[in-house]
Amino acid sequence: MLGNDRHPIFFLPALPGWSKNTPNFPLSEPQQQQPVTPQPPVLPSHTTPRLNDSQEFEAFVDKIMNEELLKSHVPGAVISVVKDGKLFFAEGYGYANVEKNIPVIADKTLFGVASLSKVFTATAAMQLYERGKLDLDASVNKYLTGFQLENPYPEPAKVAQLMTHTDGTTKRRIGIAARTAAGIKPLGDYLAKYMPPVVWLPGKIYGYSSHSTALLGYLVEKISGTPFVEYINKNILQPLKINRSTFLQPPPPALANDLAVGYQYQNGNFKPVPYLYLNIAPAAAMSTTATDMAQFMIAHLQLGRYENSRILEEDTVRLMHKQHFTHHPKLPGTGYSFRERLENNIRMIGHLGSLRGYSSSLTLMPEQNIGIFIASNSFSGVHGKFLTKFLDRYFPVTKKPAPVKLLTLTDAQLERFTGTYRDLEYPRHTFAKVTAPFELFPPAAPRRPVRGAFPKGRAAPLRMAFSVTNPTPEPMSTASLTG
Numbered sequence: 001m002l003g004n005d006r007h008p009i010f011f012l013p014a015l016p017g018w019s020k021n022t023p024n025f026p027l028s029e030p031q032q033q034q035p036v037t038p039q040p041p042v043l044p045s046h047t048t049p050r051l052n053d054s055q056e057f058e059a060f061v062d063k064i065m066n067e068e069l070l071k072s073h074v075p076g077a078v079i080s081v082v083k084d085g086k087l088f089f090a091e092g093y094g095y096a097n098v099e100k101n102i103p104v105i106a107d108k109t110l111f112g113v114a115s116l117s118k119v120f121t122a123t124a125a126m127q128l129y130e131r132g133k134l135d136l137d138a139s140v141n142k143y144l145t146g147f148q149l150e151n152p153y154p155e156p157a158k159v160a161q162l163m164t165h166t167d168g169t170t171k172r173r174i175g176i177a178a179r180t181a182a183g184i185k186p187l188g189d190y191l192a193k194y195m196p197p198v199v200w201l202p203g204k205i206y207g208y209s210s211h212s213t214a215l216l217g218y219l220v221e222k223i224s225g226t227p228f229v230e231y232i233n234k235n236i237l238q239p240l241k242i243n244r245s246t247f248l249q250p251p252p253p254a255l256a257n258d259l260a261v262g263y264q265y266q267n268g269n270f271k272p273v274p275y276l277y278l279n280i281a282p283a284a285a286m287s288t289t290a291t292d293m294a295q296f297m298i299a300h301l302q303l304g305r306y307e308n309s310r311i312l313e314e315d316t317v318r319l320m321h322k323q324h325f326t327h328h329p330k331l332p333g334t335g336y337s338f339r340e341r342l343e344n345n346i347r348m349i350g351h352l353g354s355l356r357g358y359s360s361s362l363t364l365m366p367e368q369n370i371g372i373f374i375a376s377n378s379f380s381g382v383h384g385k386f387l388t389k390f391l392d393r394y395f396p397v398t399k400k401p402a403p404v405k406l407l408t409l410t411d412a413q414l415e416r417f418t419g420t421y422r423d424l425e426y427p428r429h430t431f432a433k434v435t436a437p438f439e440l441f442p443p444a445a446p447r448r449p450v451r452g453a454f455p456k457g458r459a460a461p462l463r464m465a466f467s468v469t470n471p472t473p474e475p476m477s478t479a480s481l482t483g
Contacts (some may be wrong), residue, residue: 010368018402020370047388051299051370051394057081057089064389065093073265077376077385078111080290084369085302087294096260096377097193098270107291110244110251110259111375114353115138117247118213120232120296122163122337124220126316127235133223136160140167143219150197157202162216163336164325168198169209174261174358176210177253178277181249187218190279206325206334210283213337217282228282239309240295246287249277259287262357270378273357284355290373295372321349321366338364344391362478363387368395 014466049056065077076094080087090287091102095306128134133141139156141148151157151168161167175194178184185193196211221228229247237245244255251259263270278285295306312320323340326333338349346365353360353375360375361383372390374383 014401020071048396049394051083051088054089055250058091060393061089061386062093064386065382067454068380068385069094069376072380072382073270074376074380074382075263076109076260076379077374077382078104078106078109078290080106080294080297080373082294082297082301082371083175085298086292087298090290090294092290096258098261098263099272104260107289108244108258110255110287110289111360111377112259112262112285112287112353112357112358113362113375113413114212114355115210115295116288116351116353116360116362118210118283118337119218119351119362120236120247120281120286121213121217123236123300123312124232124322125159125163126312126320126336128220128223130316134159134219140215140219143223147192147195149195149215151202153198153201153284155202157198159216159219160324161202161334162212162219164334165206165212166203166325167207167209167212168202168205168207169196169203169212170199170207171209172196172211175214176280177276178279181277184249184277184281185279187214187221187281188278191215191218194279203325206327208314210280213283214280219283236296236311239245239311240299240306242288242292242295243311245286245292247281247285247287249281249285252285255287260358262355263378264357265378276356284353290375293373294371297362297364299375301366301369302370321364327341344395344397346391346395352383357385384423 034129049060050056061079065079068074070079074094075098076092076096078090080090080091082088090106092106094104094281096102096104096109124133129136136159138159139161140162141151144161149157149167149169153168157167157169172194175190180478189210193213194211195215196209200207217228220231224231226234232247236242244258246252246255250256250460262273264273265271273461299306299309299311300317303314304310308408320336320370321338322335323333326340332342333341335349337351339351341350341363347362347367348365350361350363353362357379358375358377361373361382363372365371372387374386376382
């Protein structure tokens with residue numbers, strides 16, 4: 001919902017009958033999960049291109065980005081790559097403003113990076129942890145005085161769980177944004193009224209929620225005694241010489257004219273979308289440039305140091321990057337606001353960001369000392385496609401993985417997995433909970449309850465295919481469930 005209680009505007013996922021070119025624009029998007037068990041990295045062969053020739057890399061990037069922008073109807077995008085503590089590559093593509101033909105410039109154009117904001121907020125929280133002001137194992141409610149996080153369980157929701165999305169809360173859509181900057185609620189006032197309650201036993205289930213990070217940002221503000229935006233500027237942006245980034249909404253006048261316009265592609269045209277004034281600023285409000293993000297990536301890859309400045313101690317950064325939760329040893333998990341991605345036998349950490357009119361990704365490869373930032377001014381999957389091609393070119397898998405061991409399951413065992421499936425992440429305490437049945441499908445897919453039926457009487461791998469069906473027996477599509 002945008003606006004106030006008297007003049008609400010609601011954002012719900014795309015439903016049948018809505019324009020097929022209008023995607024569902026979530027505020028944030030969990031890091032893509034790749035169910036791969038990491039193996040020791042395979043060194044590139046002598047025929048594999050190495051990431052040390054900037055001209056060769058520029059040609060590689062130009063080809064992919066130009067093709068993807070055209071194919072995916074993306075008006076503009078930007079990329080920065082850091083390697084061994086230095087900026088290796090940065091370039092803009094397409095237009096920041098289609099109507100005015102303003103090009104994207106890597107060190108000038110700002111993009112809304114949505115949930116990439118979360119890694120900055122977590123970094124701020126870890127600074128307070130270092131100073132002994134924030135206990136990661138303490139109950140969140142220990143630090144809250146004006147309101148408390150509702151929790152029906154005896155197990156408290158802990159501060160660390162806000163960064164792993166295991167605090168037990170879930171999504172909320174109503175009230176997340178205002179119509180104007182003047183309508184943005186103070187963070188504490190907003191959370192006192194709109195913070196979702198705990199619905200799962202804390203520490204047991206990963207449930208992605210931007211409000212968890214908004215609450216973490218409020219703890220930063222409350223404990224430090226400094227407004228959140230001011231704290232980030234003083235303790236992270238300034239030490240890293242990040243001069244063209246902000247959590248202010250909208251960006252200040254010196255930066256506002258360089259903010260890329262967000263677009264939706266509809267009926268063959270790029271349509272500008274209104275700027276969102278978010279009440280959950282610590283989770284999604286940051287605007288930044290590719291070169292500024294490069295400096296932040298360098299600081300994390302160098303364990304808290306950028307040039308002569310240090311924002312975190314080395315052990316603190318290691319703690320942030322370490323896996324703290326996963327549902328299964330064979331699945332990627334999460335550190336403190338950094339999600340794992342396992343691909344081509346390489347462990348990566350980072351985050352994705354999605355906001356109406358913008359998409360972004362931050363990827364760190366700690367063992368290779370490489371960081372990649374990509375942003376676009378429309379909702380797109382350019383970043384995922386680029387990363388896969390990047391890994392296949394510069395870090396290819398030269399050894400075939402071991403064959404998957406098959407499990408032979410009886411009909412009775414398979415029957416356990418037959419049933420109706422629904423996403424965990426949906427609002428539960430407002431009328432927006434009616435969106436729950438629609439969470440499982442991509443925007444253009446039919447929106448109906450799904451039923452998973454596994455093949456019976458056969459050997460099945462750990463990743464088992466099942467048929468997604470209507471309540472009637474006719475199959476709609478296929479999907480896969482990883483056990």
